[in-house]
Amino acid sequence: GAVVSQHPSWVICKSGTSVKIECRSLDFQATTMFWYRQFPKQSLMLMATSNEGSKATYEQGVEKDKFLINHASLTLSTLTVTSAHPEDSSFYICSAREPLNSGAYTDTQYFGPGTRLTVL
Amino acid sequence: AQKITQTQPGMFVQEKEAVTLDCTYDTSDPSYGLFWYKQPSSGEMIFLIYQGSYDQQNATEGRYSLNFQKARKSANLVISASQLGDSAMYFCAMRGVTGYSTLTFGKGTMLLVSP
Numbered sequence: 001g002a003v004v005s006q007h008p009s010w011v012i013c014k015s016g017t018s019v020k021i022e023c024r025s026l027d028f029q030a031t032t033m034f035w036y037r038q039f040p041k042q043s044l045m046l047m048a049t050s051n052e053g054s055k056a057t058y059e060q061g062v063e064k065d066k067f068l069i070n071h072a073s074l075t076l077s078t079l080t081v082t083s084a085h086p087e088d089s090s091f092y093i094c095s096a097r098e099p100l101n102s103g104a105y106t107d108t109q110y111f112g113p114g115t116r117l118t119v120l
Numbered sequence: 121a122q123k124i125t126q127t128q129p130g131m132f133v134q135e136k137e138a139v140t141l142d143c144t145y146d147t148s149d150p151s152y153g154l155f156w157y158k159q160p161s162s163g164e165m166i167f168l169i170y171q172g173s174y175d176q177q178n179a180t181e182g183r184y185s186l187n188f189q190k191a192r193k194s195a196n197l198v199i200s201a202s203q204l205g206d207s208a209m210y211f212c213a214m215r216g217v218t219g220y221s222t223l224t225f226g227k228g229t230m231l232l233v234s235p
Contacts, residue, residue: 034222043211043225044165091163095223107153107215109223111165 002028004096006112013084014120021079021115023094029074030096034109035067038091050077084119091116122147124212124226131231133202140187141197141229143212153215154195155223156186160208168210171195202233 003026013019023033031052036044048069049057056069066088068080077096081088095109123146133139145154156168171179171186179186187196195214199206212226 038163043227046222049222093163093165095165108155108167108170110167111157114163114165116163 002026002096002098002108002110004094004110004112006094006115008115009113010116010118012118012120015085016083019081019084019117021081021092021094021117023077023079023096023112025075025096025110028096028098030077031074031099032097033071033077034095034097035069035077035079036093036095038093038114040091044093047079081117084117086119089117089119122149122152122214122216122224124214124224126212126226126229128229129227131229133199133231133233135204135233135235136201138198138200139202139231141199141210141212141231143195143197143226145193145195145212145214147214147216149216151217154186154188155213155215156184156195156197157211157213158206158208159211159228165211169197199231204233204235207231207233 005024007022033050035047037047038044046059047062050069050071052071052074058064071077091114093114095111097109125144152173154171158166158168169179169181169184169186171188178188183200185198209228209230211228213223215221215223
C-alpha cells in the first residue's frame, strides 16, 4: 500500500504558541488529504479536507482560523494549530487519498502515523 | 447521511482461533465502499481490506476476509488464525459516491488476543 508520513510524531508546546504538523505522501501524488482528530478511546473525527491548490473544506464546528491547513503541493499538506490551548491536546492524524486515475481502484485513504500534541 | 455501527466495544479471542468483528452501516447512496482499519497502540491506522458495494465476491486479504451481506447492510470482518499482534482497535468505515467523499468511521472494537 501507499505510504504516508507525518511529522512530528509528538510535540509538547506551551499554551499560546503555534504548532505545525506535516503530512506527506511518499510514493504517490495526493490531490486530496484529510485531517482527523482523535481523543483517547474514541473514533476519528474528520476536521477538514485538504485539496491541492485550493482552500480546505472544514467540517462543521471546526474553527478554520485556529486550524490552518495548507496543501501547497501534491505530496504535502500542513496543519497549523494556532495559539494552542490545553484543550487542543489530542492525537492528530492525516490521510492521503490515492487517486483513481493512478490505477488504484479502491479510492482508499492511507493514514500517517499520527502526531500526539500536548499543550501545557 | 452515512452511519457506521460497531456494537462490540471489546472482543477476546485465543491465539489461532478465528474472530468476527461486527459492522453494520446505513446509507442512501447507490454506490459505496466499506473499509476496515486496524489501529494498534502506536496510533497508526493500518488499512486492512476494502469491499465495494457492487463487488460480487466478498473481499479477502490474507487472514482477513469481509463477510458482506448487502441486504442486511452488514460488513463484518473475519480474522482467521488470530495472532498476538492482532491485538488492536479495529474501525469499520465507509465512503459514499466517488469523488471527494469522506470516510465515516464507526466507534471501533478493541480486540485482545490471548496466548
